[in-house]
Amino acid sequence: MPEPINPATSAQSPVASEAQVEARALVPLVPAGRLRIGWRIFRRHKPGMVGLVILAALYFIAIFADFLAPYSYENEARDLQWSPPTRLHFVADGHFGFRPYIHPKRSFIDEDFNIRQEEDFAKRCYLRFFVQGDEHRLLGVFQTRWRLFGVDPLAAAVVKTSGDTYYSRLYLVGSDTSGRDIFSRLLYGSRISMSIGIIATSIVLVIGLFVGGVSGYFVGPVDDILQRICEMIMLLPGFYLLLMLRFMFPASMDSVKIYFCVVLIMSLIAWPGLARVIRGMVLSVRTMDFVHAARAIGQSPLRIIWNHVLPNTYGYVIVSATLGIPGYILGESGLSLLGLGIMEPIPSWGNMLQKAMDIVELDQHPWVLCPGVCIFLAVMAFNLVGDGLRDALDPRQRKVQ
Amino acid sequence: MWSYVVRRLIFGAILVFAATIVSFTILRMSPGEPGQAEIDPRMSQDYIDQQKKLFGEDQPPVRQYLRWLGVLKLVGADTTSGILQGSMGRSRMYDQPVAGLVKSRIGATIMLNMITLLFTWLVAIPLGTWAAVKQYKWPDKFLAALSFCGMSAPGFFLALLLLWIFCSHLNLLPPGGLRAPNHDMLNPVAQVLDYLKHMIVPVLVLTFGALAGLQRIMRGKMLETLRENYIVTARAKGLSTSKVLYKHAMRNAINPLVTLLGFQFAGLFSGSALLENVINYPGMGQLMLSAARAKDQAVVMSVFLIGALMLVVGNLLAELLLGVIDPRVTYA
Numbered sequence: 001m002p003e004p005i006n007p008a009t010s011a012q013s014p015v016a017s018e019a020q021v022e023a024r025a026l027v028p029l030v031p032a033g034r035l036r037i038g039w040r041i042f043r044r045h046k047p048g049m050v051g052l053v054i055l056a057a058l059y060f061i062a063i064f065a066d067f068l069a070p071y072s073y074e075n076e077a078r079d080l081q082w083s084p085p086t087r088l089h090f091v092a093d094g095h096f097g098f099r100p101y102i103h104p105k106r107s108f109i110d111e112d113f114n115i116r117q118e119e120d121f122a123k124r125c126y127l128r129f130f131v132q133g134d135e136h137r138l139l140g141v142f143q144t145r146w147r148l149f150g151v152d153p154l155a156a157a158v159v160k161t162s163g164d165t166y167y168s169r170l171y172l173v174g175s176d177t178s179g180r181d182i183f184s185r186l187l188y189g190s191r192i193s194m195s196i197g198i199i200a201t202s203i204v205l206v207i208g209l210f211v212g213g214v215s216g217y218f219v220g221p222v223d224d225i226l227q228r229i230c231e232m233i234m235l236l237p238g239f240y241l242l243l244m245l246r247f248m249f250p251a252s253m254d255s256v257k258i259y260f261c262v263v264l265i266m267s268l269i270a271w272p273g274l275a276r277v278i279r280g281m282v283l284s285v286r287t288m289d290f291v292h293a294a295r296a297i298g299q300s301p302l303r304i305i306w307n308h309v310l311p312n313t314y315g316y317v318i319v320s321a322t323l324g325i326p327g328y329i330l331g332e333s334g335l336s337l338l339g340l341g342i343m344e345p346i347p348s349w350g351n352m353l354q355k356a357m358d359i360v361e362l363d364q365h366p367w368v369l370c371p372g373v374c375i376f377l378a379v380m381a382f383n384l385v386g387d388g389l390r391d392a393l394d395p396r397q398r399k400v401q
Numbered sequence: 402m403w404s405y406v407v408r409r410l411i412f413g414a415i416l417v418f419a420a421t422i423v424s425f426t427i428l429r430m431s432p433g434e435p436g437q438a439e440i441d442p443r444m445s446q447d448y449i450d451q452q453k454k455l456f457g458e459d460q461p462p463v464r465q466y467l468r469w470l471g472v473l474k475l476v477g478a479d480t481t482s483g484i485l486q487g488s489m490g491r492s493r494m495y496d497q498p499v500a501g502l503v504k505s506r507i508g509a510t511i512m513l514n515m516i517t518l519l520f521t522w523l524v525a526i527p528l529g530t531w532a533a534v535k536q537y538k539w540p541d542k543f544l545a546a547l548s549f550c551g552m553s554a555p556g557f558f559l560a561l562l563l564l565w566i567f568c569s570h571l572n573l574l575p576p577g578g579l580r581a582p583n584h585d586m587l588n589p590v591a592q593v594l595d596y597l598k599h600m601i602v603p604v605l606v607l608t609f610g611a612l613a614g615l616q617r618i619m620r621g622k623m624l625e626t627l628r629e630n631y632i633v634t635a636r637a638k639g640l641s642t643s644k645v646l647y648k649h650a651m652r653n654a655i656n657p658l659v660t661l662l663g664f665q666f667a668g669l670f671s672g673s674a675l676l677e678n679v680i681n682y683p684g685m686g687q688l689m690l691s692a693a694r695a696k697d698q699a700v701v702m703s704v705f706l707i708g709a710l711m712l713v714v715g716n717l718l719a720e721l722l723l724g725v726i727d728p729r730v731t732y733a
Contacts, residue, residue, distance in 0.1 A: 236712070237708030244693055247696070337557055383549060
């Protein structure tokens with residue numbers, strides 16, 4: 001589609017007074033582009049906006065996880081394994097206060113050999129904003145110890161006269177098998193899930209757009225070969241292929257390698273779906289006049305594909321990219337859940353759920369299910385936004401929905 | 402039409418053949434030797450060599466592949482039969498024929514997915530119709546919200562949540578698996594009940610996930626159909642609303658959905674793979690994961706082959722079904 005002529009520049013009469021020029025500067029006469037119209041429609045789509053807000057919050061958390069989490073993801077207290085969520089107390093000496101405090105805890109083994117926990121009600125550890133906690137690099141640059149909130153660091157571990165060690169640790173949703181704070185790990189885990197979808201989608205977009213564009217533009221043997229490859233990959237059972245490809249790489253690598261290995265595998269399986277649809281759209285666009293015109297003035301095929309043909313598919317591409325992200329999030333957590341993805345100690349929402357697969361563990365510490373809620377939330381947010389985007393950018397599908 | 406089917410079948414066979422090459426290549430490119438998980442330091446080198454020879458692992462890769470395929474026996478270069486002779490080879494890990502392994506697992510998986518399929522259709526079609534009739538009213542909105550949840554809720558999480566509620570809290574359902582420990586001592590009726598009890602959680606989870614898509618498609622098709630002229634005619638000639646809906650609209654709306662059945666045929670085999678591993682359900686997904694972990698070449702390749710075969714047949718089925726129900730589609 002050729003760019004519409006911009007009236008703000010072309011329709012300017014040479015005798016425009018200064019006041020008129022000023023008025024023009026205030027009221028933009030630029031015709032609303034497709035993106036702007038799309039945004040206007042999207043803004044009215046309430047579920048989409050809710051999704052967008054959730055996503056913004058999740059990305060904020062992922063970026064500032066270091067600062068927002070009270071503990072680092074590795075900070076463990078082996079004595080407090082599987083500690084239930086810490087109770088926050090607001091009432092001190094019969095008076096209600098807005099400063100919550102917790103009691104220090106210790107764990108012991110009772111006469112039935114159950115691990116039990118006991119609070120020391122005599123001591124109070126107040127929660128504070130801006131405490132010095134585990135060291136971290138904020139945004140990967142600033143080395144600091146400041147964290148948004150936490151227990152007063154002066155009361156980190158309290159030793160009682162009888163020799164028992166009491167810990168004043170804040171577990172908002174409980175602790176895991178080595179006494180690490182699940183809440184902190186959830187925040188850190190968001191980094192994996194929130195980034196993996198974006199990266200995998202970008203790879204799929206690059207391959208899908210290129211293959212789809214080339215395949216649809218050069219009909220003939222190139223198209224045939226590329227289409228057979230697509231069909232081939234689409235005809236392989238996806239989850240099994242995922243497993244086999246995963247085992248092409250060593251089972252234990254360092255986390256960064258595994259992360260990219262998982263991304264690579266998932267995008268390798270996912271691109272044909274996009275490529276095929278793009279091809280179909282390109283097939284219908286390539287016969288239009290502006291493509292003939294571009295060819296007539298001697299533009300190279302790749303340039304025509306990139307500049308003239310593919311922009312017509314952007315509406316669909318943006319929507320399908322957004323709606324594709326949940327699949328990658330679920331794929332990563334599925335692999336991590338089976339112990340094939342991100343490895344301990346790096347937290348990912350998938351590998352944090354591993355313990356929940358054991359019904360005994362699940363029975364005794366149901367808070368291990370929390371990461372699942374996070375996955376649900378993230379996937380839901382992407383689906384909502386994708387749905388809103390479809391209404392806004394893809395008019396062909398709007399009619400049916 | 403028959404020439405079309407034959408052509409598609411030949412193409413499908415080539416695809417399946419290519420799939421086996423892909424899976425074999427992937428397996429060979431993976432680090433580690435096949436069958437290395439079975440090697441024990443107590444084994445003598447002679448025994449290891451003998452085992453390797455028995456499973457044909459001493460031969461070059463191409464020969465191993467042809468042996469598994471059964472081409473070697475066909476030309477008389479080897480005595481072991483392969484896929485072409487109807488044998489899927491022998492599992493290194495379990496030390497028994499792959500056919501037996503698959504037979505013991507495939508029933509559980511197909512059963513699970515069949516029940517899910519049935520449930521999904523039985524629930525999704527009426528719900529989709531209801532949503533279309535009540536477009537923009539509360540049932541439609543409620544169902545839209547529900548399908549969003551279904552689309553977004555990860556199956557493995559849902560399964561764990563249900564197990565936590567119904568197994569550890571209410572003590573109503575068994576904790577995953579397919580058989581109770583005392584299954585073999587029960588009478589036949591109780592055995593069937595035992596199976597059903599174990600299937601409730603996976604069926605619920607899979608249905609909830611699949612429901613969302615089908616229900617929304619049904620709603621869309623129904624809305625499209627309700628706009629057609631013949632519906633207006635039917636109403637104009639005074640037919641009751643229910644007759645218009647169920648006799649005229651619904652039938653025509655379901656038709657295009659039937660092609661989905663073909664695609665779902667493929668899912669019968671591999672749709673529940675992840676869930677099976679999560680709730681310890683003894684199906685194909687679990688077999689595949691353990692075999693891939695142990696580099697059990699024969700098992701991995703055979704399971705993969707069956708999966709690809711189901712997909713090819715399913716896609717063909719979908720195309721043919723479309724031709725059967727929609728006379729406008731012709732096969733050249």
